[in-house]
Structure formats: structure tokens, C-alpha cells
Amino acid sequence: MSAAPTWTGAPVTTVPDASAPAIVLDRVVKEYAGGIRALDEVSLTVERGTFLAVMGPSGSGKSTLMHCAAGLDSPTSGSVRIDGNEIAGLNETRRTELRRERVGFVFQAYNLIPSLSIQDNITLPLRLAGRTPDHDWLRTLTERVGIADRLGHRPAELSGGQQQRAAVVRALAARPAVVFADEPTGALDLRSAHEVLDLLRDLVDDLRQTVVMVTHDPAAAARAHHVAVMADGRVVEALEAPSAPELAARLVALAGV
DSSP: OOOOOBOOSSOOOOOSSTTSOSEEEEEEEEEEGGGEEEEEEEEEEEOTTOEEEEEOSTTSSHHHHHHHHTTSSOOSEEEEEETTEEOTTOOHHHHHHHHHHHEEEEETTOOOOTTSOHHHHHHHHHHHTTOOOOHHHHHHHHHHHTOGGGTTSOGGGSOHHHHHHHHHHHHHTTOOSEEEEESTTTTSOHHHHHHHHHHHHHHHHHHOOOEEEEOSOHHHHTTSSEEEEEETTEEEEEEESOOHHHHHHHHHHHHTO
16 A cells, blocks of 8 residues: 655755655645635655545635646745655746656546547647657556557547546656546546546556545545645545545535535
């Protein structure tokens, strides 16, 4: 079992080497105009090989947490490290470079380009970065997720579940330190959703990939090793291998229903 994520009020120190955690947030604050504080001194460590789900009521800060942790946005204050590299304070160009090298993304809407084949969709980020795809690695991934025979097709010729599996391969193509999945099953039917969640769990268990998934769905979150529950911009609870009913009850309690 992978190590549970931790969050404390104490500063977190990491060393930029292979032993560093995949993600470290230290006292991260994110404020918007009008003094709205979306993140309130969040400290969070996600060890390598961990499948972490982040969930909470609407407005709890879970999406903001993902954006800051992934380098899509800069915190107002605090430290964010990806794979041992400090990204808080970097300009947009440098953050883009680091995301390209160390972070993969899976979105609810797949974000595949309709005019390109699945093969070209998978390799496009690498080619834009001037990198040569590792074809052996991509073959391993496409065979593992069951789309090796669909690489010449365009997205519209695949089911929703197949398109999301292609998006997962695209996210893993550069061998990132961490994959962020933003509501990855939100647009899928129940069977396809289960298949994608099984895939994400297998990537962690078998390939030691690190996955951070933001979701509002207790059933999806229950597939992760650990769940961070958020409310009012803070991580209020850490749960290890919780059940879907347990998570649903926790959300109801937080919402005050």
C-alpha cells in the first residue's frame, strides 16, 4: 500500500531528486479579487505511487488546489513543488516547460483533436515539445488500455470510454511525475467510468504512476488509495481506502444537509 498523503501546518522540505515526493504544497494560499480565499494555507504531500482523490462540496477549493498543484495557476503565497522542483513564483513560460516535462492531464471532455488520428493525438504534446516519442513505451500503454487496434481511427470513431483511455495514454506518454485527472469519468456511462477508474488504479498499482484525481463522485473517489476531503479552502480530513457510502455521508455532513 502506498503511503498516505499528509498535511500539516509545518513547513515541508524536499530534495530535488528521485526520492522526492511527487507533489508537495506548503502553506499554500490562493486569493482572488475581493479577498476571496479559495485556498487557506493548505499543506499537502503526495508520495510517488499514490492514487489520491480530492473531493468536497462545491466551492470547497478542490479545483483550485489542482490548478495550483499542477502549475496551471500560481498561488498567492506558499510553496509548490513538483518532483522536487519549486514552481511557485515561476513565470508562465517556465511553468509551461515544467508541466510539459513532469505533469500529465486527463480532462472530463477528453480534449482530443477531431481531425487527428488517435496516434497523432497521443504524440502531439511530445512533438510540440520537440521530443521523439518512445514508441516501445507507447505500444506498451496502448496495448495495456486496449486501444492498440484503434490508433489509426479518429476520435469520433471511438466510444467515450475509448477516447478517455486514449487521453490517459497521452497523459502518460512523457512519463510524467504525476497525472492530474479532473472529473475523468464525468462524461462517461457507468460501465465506461468503471473501466477508466480501474485503469487509473492499475497504473498506480502496477506501474507506480502517481495520480491525483479531483471528483465530486463518492463512488469514483472510493477507487483511490486515499481521499483528501476539502471544505472552505482547507483539507479537513484524510481518509484511507474509504467506502463510497462513507464518503457520501461525509459530503452530506459538510454541506449541512
